[in-house]
Amino acid sequence: QVQLVESGGGSVQPGGSLRLSCAASGSIFAINVMGWHRQAPGKQRELVAGITSGGSTNYADSVKGRFTISRDNAANTGYLQMNSLKPEDTAVYFCHAEVITTTTTGHLLDDYWGQGTQVTVSS
DSSP, rough: EHHHHHHHOEEEOOOOOOOEEEEEEEEEEEEEEEEEEEEESSOOOOEEEEEEETOOOOEETTTTTTTEEEEEEGTTTTEEEEOSOGGGGGGEEEEEEEEEETTTTTEEEEEEOOOOEEEEEEE
């Protein structure tokens, strides 16, 4: 089993910055893709940013140039640096990882989600 634990959320004024972290633990053989999604009240969950094990990244158009996703493969940890935050960035942010785990019979690929961390941007 794998656990993803997010941290770093909070409240900030417009124009401010926050850095989210996602630490993965468990019987991890490797992590393919790590990503951040968010869900605002009354809206569907959306992809914010993703990063492959090789470092290739993709971003939602709404956050390009403001958010930066990164990861530390050795530490099984992902990060989302959020700058120039706007009120419309307010949401619960969820970490997602596509993880290969070690089992008694070999390896298994599965998706895992964190519990979510609240980000509030307000003056």
